Each structure stands twice: as structure tokens, then as C-alpha cells.
Amino acid sequence: MNAIELRGVSLWRRTQEEFHYDFKRWFFDLLKNRTRGITRRRVLCDVDLIVERGAKIGIIGPNGSGKSTILKVICGILHPTQGTVSVEGSISPLIELGAGFDSDLSVADNIVYYGILLGYDRDTMIKRMPSILEFAELSDRQHEPVKSLSSGMAARLGFAVATELRPDILILDEVLSVGDESFKQKCRSRIAGLWDESITVIVVSHDMPYIVENCATAIRLEDGRIVDRGPAGRVVNAYLDEVHAEGRDQVPLTAYNRFIEVSPAVLVDYRHCTAFVDDLTVTGECVDVRGWAVFESEFGIGNDAYLLVGDRHLTRIPFGKSRPDVARVLNDERLRNTGFAGQVELPALPDGSYSLRVVVRRGDAFGISDELGPIAVRRQDGAFASLA
Amino acid sequence: MRDIAPLARYLEIVRVLAARNLKGRYRGSILGVYWSLCNPLIMTGIYSAIFGTAFSRYYNDNIWNYVLACFAALAVINFFATTTSQALSVIVANGGLLNKLRLPLSAFPVSVVVANLFQYLVGVFPLLAIITIYSTHDLTHVLWLVVPSVALILVTSGFALIVSTLFVYFRDLSYLYELVLFVLWITSPVFYPADLVPERLRAFVGFNPLANLIASVRGIAFDTTRPHLHLLGVSLLSGMVVLGVGVLVFWRQQRTFMDLILG
Numbered sequence: 001m002n003a004i005e006l007r008g009v010s011l012w013r014r015t016q017e018e019f020h021y022d023f024k025r026w027f028f029d030l031l032k033n034r035t036r037g038i039t040r041r042r043v044l045c046d047v048d049l050i051v052e053r054g055a056k057i058g059i060i061g062p063n064g065s066g067k068s069t070i071l072k073v074i075c076g077i078l079h080p081t082q083g084t085v086s087v088e089g090s091i092s093p094l095i096e097l098g099a100g101f102d103s104d105l106s107v108a109d110n111i112v113y114y115g116i117l118l119g120y121d122r123d124t125m126i127k128r129m130p131s132i133l134e135f136a137e138l139s140d141r142q143h144e145p146v147k148s149l150s151s152g153m154a155a156r157l158g159f160a161v162a163t164e165l166r167p168d169i170l171i172l173d174e175v176l177s178v179g180d181e182s183f184k185q186k187c188r189s190r191i192a193g194l195w196d197e198s199i200t201v202i203v204v205s206h207d208m209p210y211i212v213e214n215c216a217t218a219i220r221l222e223d224g225r226i227v228d229r230g231p232a233g234r235v236v237n238a239y240l241d242e243v244h245a246e247g248r249d250q251v252p253l254t255a256y257n258r259f260i261e262v263s264p265a266v267l268v269d270y271r272h273c274t275a276f277v278d279d280l281t282v283t284g285e286c287v288d289v290r291g292w293a294v295f296e297s298e299f300g301i302g303n304d305a306y307l308l309v310g311d312r313h314l315t316r317i318p319f320g321k322s323r324p325d326v327a328r329v330l331n332d333e334r335l336r337n338t339g340f341a342g343q344v345e346l347p348a349l350p351d352g353s354y355s356l357r358v359v360v361r362r363g364d365a366f367g368i369s370d371e372l373g374p375i376a377v378r379r380q381d382g383a384f385a386s387l388a
Numbered sequence: 389m390r391d392i393a394p395l396a397r398y399l400e401i402v403r404v405l406a407a408r409n410l411k412g413r414y415r416g417s418i419l420g421v422y423w424s425l426c427n428p429l430i431m432t433g434i435y436s437a438i439f440g441t442a443f444s445r446y447y448n449d450n451i452w453n454y455v456l457a458c459f460a461a462l463a464v465i466n467f468f469a470t471t472t473s474q475a476l477s478v479i480v481a482n483g484g485l486l487n488k489l490r491l492p493l494s495a496f497p498v499s500v501v502v503a504n505l506f507q508y509l510v511g512v513f514p515l516l517a518i519i520t521i522y523s524t525h526d527l528t529h530v531l532w533l534v535v536p537s538v539a540l541i542l543v544t545s546g547f548a549l550i551v552s553t554l555f556v557y558f559r560d561l562s563y564l565y566e567l568v569l570f571v572l573w574i575t576s577p578v579f580y581p582a583d584l585v586p587e588r589l590r591a592f593v594g595f596n597p598l599a600n601l602i603a604s605v606r607g608i609a610f611d612t613t614r615p616h617l618h619l620l621g622v623s624l625l626s627g628m629v630v631l632g633v634g635v636l637v638f639w640r641q642q643r644t645f646m647d648l649i650l651g
Contacts, residue, residue, distance in 0.1 A: 014647035021648075023558035076490040078646055100485055104412045116404045117489050119397065 001088065003169055003200040004051040004074055009083035011044040011073065011224075043069050044080070044224045053088070053168075056201045058211035058232055060239055061221035067204045070221065071171055074202070089168025089200070090119065101154060103147035107138055110146050114161050128164050135190070136160035137183075156183055163190055169200045208236050209359060277358055289358060398492055405499035409474075410506065424470075424507040425515070428462040435579040446581035453610070456519050460609050461578040461602045463512045464536075468544050468598060469569050471504040475548035476555050476565055483649035493642045497548040505541060513537065520609040529608050532615045535624065536604045542627030543597050546634030553641050556648050576602055597626045 044066050051057055059067050072078040075091055100114045111132055115125035133139045136156045138149070146154055172191070195201065195214075205211055211218055211232055218232040220239050228235050277291040414420025436455045447453035475497040479486070482496055517530045555561050576598045577585070585593055593599050604619045 014644060021557070021559040023560050023564060026558065072487070077487065079643065100489060102408050102412065105408060109408075109411065113404050113408060116400055117485070117491060122400065122404075 001053045002050050003053040003055070003088050004049065004202075005084070005086045006047050006049040006070075006073065006080075007084050009044055009047040009049075009073060009080040009085060010042060011069065011078060012040040012081045013043050013078075015039050015041050042224060044073065047083070047224075047226055049219065049226070051200055051202070053200055054198050055217065056195070056215045057203070058215035058218040058236075059202065059204045059221060060206075060208070060211060060218055060236065065221040066224040067221055068173065069224070071173060071202065071204060074169075075171065087169070091169045091171060092118070092162055092165075092167035101146045101158070104145055106143050106145055107133070107149070107157065108142040110157070111161055114158070115164075118162065120165060124165070132157075132160045132164050135164070135186075152183075159187055159190075163194065166194060166199070168198075169202070170194055172201065172203045172205070208240065212236050213359075280358075291358065291360075398495060401491060401495045402499045402502055405495060406503040406506065409499060409503035421507050421510055425511045427470075428459060428466050428512065431462050431466075432459045439579050443579075443581055446583060453523075456523065457581075457606055457610065458579055460516060460519065460605050461576065463508075463516055464540055464602050464605055465573060465576055465578055465598055467504060467508050467512065467540060468547070469573070471501055471544045472547045472551055473562075473565065473569070474504070475500040476551045476562060479552045479556055479645060480559065480649055486646065486649060493645060494549065494638060497552045497638075498545070501541065501545050501548055504544075508537075516605070516609065523610050524612050526612065529615070532608045532620075533605070535615075535620050536601050536608065539604075539620075539623040539627040540601055542624070542631045543601070546627070546630030546632070549631075549634030549638040553638050556641070556645050572596055572598055575599065578602065597623070597630060600626065 047070065049070070059070065061067055069078065073080055073085055074087060076085075076087070079085075100117055101110045102113060105113060108129060111129055112122060112125045115128075116122060129142075130139070133142055136153070136159075138153060138157060141149070146157070149157070170191075201215070203211060203215055215232045217230065218235040219226050220228040220235050228238060277289065280290075281288045410421070414423065432455060435458050436451065440451045440454050444451045444454050447457060478496045478500055479493065485491065486493065513533070516533060520529045520533060521527065551561070551565060558564075575593050575596045582599070582603060600619060600623045604616065604623050607619060608615045
């Protein structure tokens with residue numbers, strides 16, 4: 001069964017250049033017979049997109065390529081000029097969280113207000129209020145107006161309301177950049193909880209590893225057209241290759257001597273990055289990771305390495321810049337080859353068997369390791385995880 | 389979870405938007421609604437002080453009759469003016485919301501009408517009813533008051549839809565709309581008796597739907613004879629025409645709205 005069907009969708013939108021929103025000028029232009037006609041621009045061009053129920057699909061492409069527009073068409077905010085759209089099931093749009101709040105109303109009133117605008121009914125929202133407040137960590141502030149909250153708190157509240165009830169179709173538009181690190185982690189695990197067989201997920205993101213980790217397929221938009229579609233890894237690779245090819249014309253790369261060490265350890269190899277994991281040991285609640293990463297270039301902002309736990313690949317435990325107390329990671333940002341080492345504390349996990357992956361990234365370049373482990377988690381009198 | 393019928397969802401959205409409108413204005417206090425009575429009461433006081441003695445001969449030489457007539461007219465015109473000026477910018481002001489969630493566009497001007505209607509029903513209407521009972525000693529006249537009130541809602545809703553549409557295209561409309569409101573105000577017999585208008589101009593003034601409404605409210609509230617059905621009929625009919633035009637204008641333009649309002 002298809003959750004979303006876009007067939008031959010084209011969308012023309014009025015451009016606003018000819019438009020000055022001014023009655024006086026319009027009136028005088030009319031007198032002088034100078035009114036300009038309406039100009040329209042095609043923002044989506046013959047888009048065919050069929051998303052099966054339960055599919056996880058990523059949408060990538062440069063800014064202005066129509067990514068958000070396609071989401072708006074799916075949500076029913078914009079209506080296509082040509083073609084048909086059919087959507088089965090409820091949609092939870094997570095476009096810019098917290099945008100729907102009225103800053104004068106209290107937190108509690110806003111939960112009901114925003115929930116109803118999202119399409120839920122009043123009784124449900126009132127019933128779910130305590131759990132929403134608890135998730136947003138705002139239980140003690142429910143009578144304060146939203147304008148007294150910080151922007152991070154408002155975003156937290158928005159996320160809590162929008163994900164409280166399980167939708168059939170989950171739309172994620174660069175939303176995981178809200179809040180502090182611990183809340184981001186909480187958001188990820190809640191989304192991971194939603195991320196099961198039956199739910200359909202559409203992710204729009206510039207975070208390429210996120211797309212590759214979490215989506216089976218991806219589509220790439222360019223000027224309102226779908227120019228590429230297929231397995232997420234291949235589409236992302238092709239896209240980044242092109243972006244890098246363009247970049248090479250502008251920034252001459254210093255000659256790089258790419259070397260790949262053949263190592264018995266697990267290779268982390270994906271995208272302009274080769275790395276290997278020397279050692280991974282599990283002691284109690286901690287995982288020690290040590291390895292090397294080789295990037296094809298020294299360009300790109302920020303080094304980062306993290307551990308993915310579980311088959312949903314959504315629990316990210318950063319070890320590195322965000323945890324300087326316990327980890328030393330990618331010790332030189334400017335070197336193309338650099339070591340990483342860190343100790344990662346495992347999150348509270350239900351008993352079971354989990355796989356681990358190591359992800360290393362610098363700017364666009366990133367690597368995801370093969371699955372390591374599995375580790376077994378058993379919570380008996382403190383006894384914890386062990387490498388099975 | 390989300391299988392609410394479209395109409396129920398529409399009404400729920402209107403309700404929550406109207407509640408936001410009222411709460412935003414009065415900070416949640418129920419008494420706050422009665423602030424809305426301040427404007428017509430103060431205006432009535434001022435008009436009575438200035439014009440009361442001069443015009444009372446049109447009202448059986450009783451200044452009290454003038455005061456009541458003045459209040460009745462202000463109740464009508466105040467509802468119209470406040471509602472439509474609030475509705476003017478409501479679509480554009482909620483552009484951010486409309487760009488993020490799928491919401492019925494018309495719910496926004498409609499919610500403004502509903503919020504003001506709530507104020508009218510708890511504030512102005514009971515006062516009008518008391519005045520009616522006081523001057524006619526006839527409870528059935530209170531029931532008759534419902535008819536011009538409905539006509540007033542129709543006219544106001546129609547205008548609300550029209551002006552909120554126009555504002556999407558012309559953002560400097562608020563200045564112009566103040567002028568329009570002033571023309572409607574001055575051509576309605578609010579503080580002067582309708583008989584004062586020269587015979588030649590009465591036909592033109594007849595185009596002002598509010599003038600008929602004021603005349604019918606006054607007819608019911610102060611005239612012990614049966615209400616003028618003709619006048620009520622004309623008021624209702626013009627209300628329906630205005631609303632029809634409003635719905636048509638809004639319906640035809642609303643697809644364009646999303647291209648012209650920014651998130």
C-alpha cells in the first residue's frame with residue numbers, strides 16, 4: 001500500500017518581484033496604464049514520487065531546490081498546479097518546531113492550541129498534557145506564558161507536542177538541531193521509538209550521514225526536479241561527488257597522498273574518509289574505542305566521531321568534542337590522518353543484543369564502520385554489557 | 389487519532405483561534421470581556437453631552453431616549469468596525485502558521501467574527517435586551533432583536549472575508565480602511581436622527597447596510613408597535629448578499645494567498 005503518491009506534480013508559484021503590496025502605487029500605476037502582469041515560476045517540475053507505507057526516504061539537494069516545497073505539497077499546504085497528490089494516513093509535520101505557538105498564551109494553553117492546529121482533538125491533548133510537559137521538562141512552568149521560555153525550551157515543547165502521538169507519516173525537516181546536547185539525544189531516541197516497520201518517514205536534511213544511516217532510499221532534487229533516486233548511499237555519494245567536483249575548481253587541493261592501511265581491524269570506509277578501528281572493548285557500562293581516520297582533504301569544519309548503538313542506528317553517543325572529559329578524539333583537526341580514542345558510556349538500554357558502529361566525520365567526509373559486536377546487555381545486579 | 393470529520397475539525401480550529409484572540413486581549417480574565425463595553429458607553433456619553441440637547445426634540449423631547457438610541461446604534465457599528473479591522477490583517481499576520489500547517493484559510497477571519505460575537509453576546513446584547521424591555525415592556529421584542537443581530541453577523545462576516553483578502557494584496561490598506569469605516573460611520577444615523585438626512589441623499593445612504601441595521605434595531609428596541617418586517621427583510625437580504633460576495637471573493641483568491649504570504 002502506498003502512503004504517499006505524487007504523480008506528475010508541477011507547481012507554479014507567483015513570484016513576488018512584480019508585487020509591491022501597495023495600494024497607492026498599484027492605483028497610480030493603473031492610472032498610468034503601467035501595471036505589470038503576473039509572473040509565475042515553476043518550483044516543482046513533473047515530480048513523480050511514490051512512497052510505500054513504512055518506507056524511510058531521504059530528500060537531499062541544494063538550498064532552493066524544492067525540498068521544503070515538496071514537503072508542503074505532501075502536507076497539503078500547497079496545491080499542485082498540475083498532477084495529483086494522494087496521502088493515506090495522518091501526517092505529523094515537524095517543520096520548524098514551535099513556530100505555531102502564541103507567545104502570550106500559557107504553556108498549557110499552547111499545548112492544546114498547537115495540538116488542535118496539528119489536527120488532534122481537544123480531549124486527547126488535555127489527557128496527554130502531563131506527559132508532554134514531562135518530556136519537554138517544563139512541568140513546573142505550565143502556567144507561564146511561552147514568551148518567558150527560552151527559544152530552546154520552546155523548541156523542546158514543539159517537539160514534545162508534535163511527537164506525543166504516533167502519526168502514520170513522520171516528516172523531519174532539519175529538526176534535530178534544537179536544544180542542548182542531552183535534549184537532542186532525547187529527541188533522537190524518541191524518533192527512534194517512532195521509527196518502526198509501519199511508520200512512513202520522510203527526512204529532509206543536509207546531514208548526509210544521518211540520511212545514509214537512517215533511510216533506505218533517497219531522492220535528490222535539483223531545480224524542482226528529481227534528478228536521482230535510489231539507495232541512500234549511492235545517491236548521497238553521487239551528490240557529494242558533484243559538490244566536491246565543483247568545489248575543486250575553486251579551492252585547489254594540496255596534493256594528497258592517499259594511503260589505506262590494511263588492517264585486521266574493522267574498516268570504517270564510506271565517503272572521502274578511510275578509518276579503521278584498532279580496538280573496541282566493552283567493560284561494564286563503558287565502551288573504549290581507539291582507531292585512526294584518514295580524510296581525503298583537510299577541508300571541512302569540525303571533527304566528530306560517535307558510536308551508533310542498536311539496529312535502528314539512531315542512538316548517537318558522541319565521544320569527542322562534546323565529551324572532552326572522557327575522550328580524546330581526532331586529535332588534530334587539520335591533519336588528514338589523525339587518531340581517535342575515547343571512552344563512551346552506554347545509555348540505558350533494554351536487555352538484548354545490540355550491534356555497534358563507529359562513525360567518523362569531518363565536514364562532508366564521513367565514514368561508517370561495519371557492524372561491530374554484537375554486545376549483549378543484561379541488567380542483573382549491575383552486571384552490564386559484554387562483547388558477545 | 390486524526391479521523392475527525394472535516395467540519396468538526398474546522399469548528400475546533402475556529403474555536404481555538406477565537407479563544408486565542410480573546411485570551412490574548414484580556415489575559416484570561418472573564419471580566420475583561422466587559423472592557424468591550426467601555427467604547428460604546430463612553431461614546432454614548434460624549435454624543436449625549438454634545439448633541440443631546442440639540443437632537444432631543446426628534447426623540448419626544450426626552451434626552452434619555454436620545455441616549456438609548458445612540459447606544460443602540462453604537463452597539464451595531466462598533467461590532468462591525470472592531471471585527472472588520474481585526475479581520476483585515478488576520479491572514480497575513482498568521483502567514484507563518486499557514487506556511488507550516490495545513491489549515492483552512494477561512495477559519496482565520498471567521499474566528500475573528502466568532503471572538504467578537506462572543507463579546508457581543510455577553511456584553512452588548514444583554515444591555516440592548518434590557519433597554520428593549522425598559523422601553524417597550526414587551527419580551528417578544530427581545531426575541532425580535534435576534535433578527536437584526538443575525539443580519540449584522542452576516543454583513544460583518546462578508547466584509548471580514550473581503551478585507552482580509554484585499555489585505556493580502558495591499559498591505560497599506562489599513563489607512564484606507566479607516567477612511568472607509570469613517571464614511572460608513574458618518575453615513576449611518578448614529579448620533580443624528582435619520583430624518584436629518586436630506587431627501588435627495590437618502591437613496592445613497594440606503595446603500596449603507598449598517599444604516600438599515602441601525603434603523604431596524606431602533607425600530608425593535610423603541611417602537612412598541614410590531615417591528616417593520618420590510619426593514620428586517622432588507623437587512624437580512626443585504627446581509628446575505630454581502631456574505632455571498634465575501635465568500636465568493638475569498639474562495640476565488642485563496643489559492644493565490646499561499647504565494648503571497650511569507651512564512
